[in-house]
Amino acid sequence: MPAACVAAILAVALASAPVLTPATAQDVRGLENCMVEKQVERRTGCLQANIEYLQQALQKNVRETQRRLDAASAEITALRAEAAGLAKTIGELRRTLDGIAARAPPAEAKK
Secondary structure (H helix, E strand, O other): OOHHHHHHHHHHHHHHOOOOOOOOOOOOOOOOOHHHOOOHHHHHHHHHHHHHHHHHHHHHHHHHHHHHHHHHHHHHHHHHHHHHHHHHHHHHHHHHHHHHHHHOOOOOOOO
């Protein structure tokens, strides 16, 4: 993975995470506190694990959002089809009503 991608992912993750003070508990479930590691190799491994976790969470959110968009699109299509059918029915009823009104005898004024 290119360093620019890793840096971008970390920047997004850090920007979206709440501001933490050193004494607060970890707020993001699944992320590890890598700053406690003293060895560079272990810290690097910890950061890579966090990156993988964040990528998986992001992909999960993308899939869920896409599923919701697809469902909304299908619902919109169905509602448009229903509205077109109702408009056709209204047109037919108006033509029928106009035909009935044309055949009806003129109303005579009451005396």
